[in-house]
Each structure stands twice: as C-alpha cells, then as structure tokens.
Amino acid sequence: MDVFTPEKRSEVMSRIRGRDTGPELALRSLLHRAGYRFTVNGPLNRSLPGRPDLVLPKYRTAVFVHGCFWHGHENCPAFRLPKSRVGFWTAKISGNQARDLRSEAALLALGWHVVTIWECALKKKSDHPWLIARLPMLLGPASNSQLDHLKIRH
Helix, strand or coil, rough: CCCHHHHHHHHHHCCCCCCCCHHHHHHHHHHHHHHCCCEEECCHHHCCCCCCEEEHHCCEEEEEECCCCCCCCCCCCCCCCCCCCCCHHHHHHHHHHHHHHHHHHHHHHHEEEEEEEEHHCCHHHHHHHHHHHHHHHHHHCCCCCCCCCECCCC
C-alpha cells in the first residue's frame, strides 16, 4: 500500500528529473577532473539514437547514466519492484530496458562505443576512485576499436 494519496504520489513523481540528476553531475565532475571533454546538450547528444547523457566526440563514445530503479538494474539493492501496480511497473521498466537495447544497437551500428554507468556506481564518493581507475580502459584512446560495448555495474 502506498503511503501517499494518489494526488501526492503524482506530485512526487512529477518532480523526478530526467536530466542533470545527481549521478549525471557526479560523472561529469569525475570525467572533467580526469581531463576528458564531453558534450551534454550538443547537437550529437540530441541527434544520436537514445539521446546519450554524455558524448565524447574525440573517442566516438556515448555514455548513458542509468538509474537503477527506472532501468531495472538486476541484483542491485537500489532496485525493488513496487508492490502496488506491479503490472504497470513491470511493463514500464521492461519497456525502458527494450528501448535501451535498441538505442545501444543503433549506436553500435553507427560505429559508436557505448558505455552504460549505473547510478549505484556513482552513489558513494568512496566508489569514485574505482571508477576513475577504469575510465582509460572504458574510453580508451581515440583509435581504440576493441571497445564496442561496456557496462559498469558496481
């Protein structure tokens, strides 16, 4: 049972942002401090399939920051399917996952590297060194063609 009235739940849900979330801002800060340059709202961000959260044109890399709940991060403590309206939420999250797969496939077909970073990998500042150490492997030199698709799960 929901602790909020339907009106209050609607108000709470309407305030959830799709852009400039805490995990996105944390990742931007980490990348910038590490010397990587990227676009957030550039023409590539808007025109590429799936509208990546970050685009690193030099590396032909599209970065998605996925919220553990909204994208159904399996085996993650931050993801728990709500007990109310199970059918709705199952369909919603499954739809998000299917859209993510279509976007990744389209980007790969265009020759882009795709990196997906989950919200839980950015939550604790103590995890940031772990991520910083892996950035060169994930983004690699501009000529690195071995990286087709990587996901960071913590």
